[in-house]
Every structure is written in structure tokens, then in C-alpha cells.
Amino acid sequence: MAESAKTIVQMMKDRISKAGKGMSNIFYVKKDGKVRIRFLTDMEKGVVIPFHTKWKEYNHPCLELYGKECPRCKEDPKPAEYFVFTIWNYETKQRELFMYKATKCTPIPAMITMYEEYNTICDRDYIITRQGEATDTVYTVLPLDKKPFKGDEEPYTKDEIMDIVFNAYPADDNEDEKPSRKRNENVITDTSDFDEDEEIDYSEWSNKDLKAECKKRGFDYTGKSRQEVIEMLSDNVPF
Numbered sequence: 001m002a003e004s005a006k007t008i009v010q011m012m013k014d015r016i017s018k019a020g021k022g023m024s025n026i027f028y029v030k031k032d033g034k035v036r037i038r039f040l041t042d043m044e045k046g047v048v049i050p051f052h053t054k055w056k057e058y059n060h061p062c063l064e065l066y067g068k069e070c071p072r073c074k075e076d077p078k079p080a081e082y083f084v085f086t087i088w089n090y091e092t093k094q095r096e097l098f099m100y101k102a103t104k105c106t107p108i109p110a111m112i113t114m115y116e117e118y119n120t121i122c123d124r125d126y127i128i129t130r131q132g133e134a135t136d137t138v139y140t141v142l143p144l145d146k147k148p149f150k151g152d153e154e155p156y157t158k159d160e161i162m163d164i165v166f167n168a169y170p171a172d173d174n175e176d177e178k179p180s181r182k183r184n185e186n187v188i189t190d191t192s193d194f195d196e197d198e199e200i201d202y203s204e205w206s207n208k209d210l211k212a213e214c215k216k217r218g219f220d221y222t223g224k225s226r227q228e229v230i231e232m233l234s235d236n237v238p239f
């Protein structure tokens, strides 16, 4: 019956979405992708999260934010700052964290321009387009007409934001010391007939597997964040 088939499909979908749960609330635009979003947090209400990022070793928010002693602050006294806003993603139909550094290759500068123009970033939808690849990645921000938001979703509270970020970028993600997860080696190692159409969700991979995959493809992961490495592998282009 169609009904039971649907149930199985739903079960599989649930399982897939659970598998990548850690990263599933972090906004992401694929290469040459286009996503319509609504900011639920205005510019001045954004949360700044200091982030320790050193690809081979760590990629996590400063633990002092969580009232813990932070093992990285000594060696990385000036963590990168991520600016975090809650958005509604019309494509995934969920709230997500729009989380970027204030650098020229992120959508942040464009959003500042929008804020200066409209005095708010919440009164209209935006289409975020990601073009190009590697170091030529460019985000374009297209403002749509002013229109009230139809949904009733609220921005995440600061505590919720901290939880989501902490789960997406755990500080103890030292996979080298954990027993390696069983996976189909063929999927990882056989890139010779890498199917471009087949989406691999690298966000579920351990750092160890990501590094191994980089080495195999001859990609340099030095100094890159986990997110950057995931993007590099997803796009199959080194940068």
C-alpha cells in the first residue's frame, strides 16, 4: 500500500536527518546554490561567538562561554569571531543559525549594507546565492520586497544558540582517540569513479576521515576550519 511505503520512506528520512543532526541547524549554501531566507534576528541582536579554529587540531567555540576552563585560550588567545543570527530557511523549512565571520568572502558585509539601507534586516526575505568555488567563492545577497514574515517562529535564545553551536562543533572531537566508526571503505576511498551527482554528507565524517580524504585527493587542509574542509571536499575543489 502507498501508505506503508510512505512510512518507510519517512523512516529513512528521519534516520538520515538524525545522522547529520549536529550540523543540521547551521545554515549552509551549496556551491552555485541559492537559498531564500528570512532573518529572525536583527543586526544588533546578533550573537558573537569566539571560535578556536585550527584545522588539524580543533574547531570549536571558546569553552569559557560555557563557564568551563578553555584548553585553547593559551595557544589561541585571539579566537576568530563568528556572528550568529537566527534565520528561517524556506528551503529546509526550519530555523537555522546564519553563522559567518565578518570577512569579505562571507555574506556579512552585504548584510551590513542592507542594514544601513533599511535600518533592519528582518522586514523582507533575502536570497543568498553562492557562486564560484574555492578562493573565488562569492556570496550575493538579493533583498526582496518589504513584506511581513508569515511564520510565527521566534529567534533562538542565546542559550539555545550556544547549545546548537556546541553540538555542531564539539570541543572534544578528537577522533584519533576514539575507535574509528565502521563505514564502507569503498565509499570513502574509491574516488576514481567519484559520482558528481551523489551527495556525500561530509559533515557526518570524523576529522580523521576528512583528513584522510584530503590527503588522498591531494588537498591541503592546513589552517582550514572543519567547515572549510567539508566545503572543499563537497565541491571537490582545493582552496
Ligand SMILES: [Zn+2]
Residues within 6 Å of the ligand: 052, 061, 062, 063, 064, 070, 071, 072, 073, 079
Ligand atoms: Zn578559549
